[in-house]
Amino acid sequence: MTNDAAKLILRLTVGIMMLFHGLDKIINGIGGVKYLTASAGVPEFLAYGVYVGEIVVPILILLGAYARIASLVLAFNMVLAIFLAYGNSLFALGKHGAPVFELPFLYLIMSILIFMLGSGKYALNSK
Template sequence: MSNDIAKLLLRLSVGVMMLFHGLDKIINGIDGVKHLLVSAGAPQFLAYGVYVGEVVIPIFIILGVYVRAASVILGLNMVAAIFLAYGGALFSLGKHGAPVFELPFLYLMMSVIIFMLGSGKYALNSK
């Protein structure tokens, strides 16, 4: 029972916190993401994928729907975020001593853990 509660807490933590990032993009737009993509030589329209990765996918993770597939998409979203936003300064340290890519890396690792563990008992399609 405690393993399933731990899976639920992990899913809720990752999903809710990532959803805040998505809501920020809905409210303030995705011009920054567009700029990063164009600077990297990628087409600007790919920026709209951030809505999938930061709004739709977190909802899937929160509800426990297709959690393994959703966690793979979230992980890929975080890999893209790390390299687009921090690629040139990947090994730089922030003002508190942690790598500058600390937050997206934590989301990446948590999405890997969710993939490995699955959704648990407390999910709409539990596995």
Template sequence: MMNDIAKLILRLTLGIMMLFHGLDKIINGIKGVKHLVVNAGLPEFFAYGVYVGEVVLPLLIIIGLYARVASVILAFNMIMAIFLAYHSSIFELGKHGAPVIELPFLYFIISVVVFLLGSGKYAVNSK
């Protein structure tokens, strides 16, 4: 039972915190993401994938509907975010001593952990 509660807390934390990023994109648009995508030499329409990665996937993870699949896709989304936003500074430290990729890297790791652990008992399609 405690393992299932821990899985729920992990899923809720990942999903809710990522959803804040998605809501920001809904409210303020994705101009910055488009700029990063185009500068990387990718087609501009790839930027719209941020809505999937930061709105749809977090909602699936929160409710526990195909959370493993959603978390793998979210992990890929975080790898792309690191590549696009920090490709030239991956190993740099920020002004407070932490790596500049700290936040997307944490989301990446938590996504991998959700994939490995699964949804738990408290999910729409629990296993």
């Protein structure tokens, strides 16, 4: 397998899986995100940024269009998600023994990898 194929698989995995989170926000709304932002003392209107982080950015990553920039936005989105949703329980473990913030942390690391590796040749703007 080539490095470019591995980059494509990474981009497709992150983009598709994150897009499911965005579609859930479209279908069910962002009430939970609004609650978390308001509880943290952040203006509630900033919760709408979740649509950028979970719909626009995954599409860009999927296409390989400005994937490095998009992956930085996703990484920022995941840092915010970790601290807003799990800030009071960062050291808590889930029912299977992993940290409770395991999933957003994995997205954070994978988005950093996309930033470091680039989108590869199977992308709209291949680099």
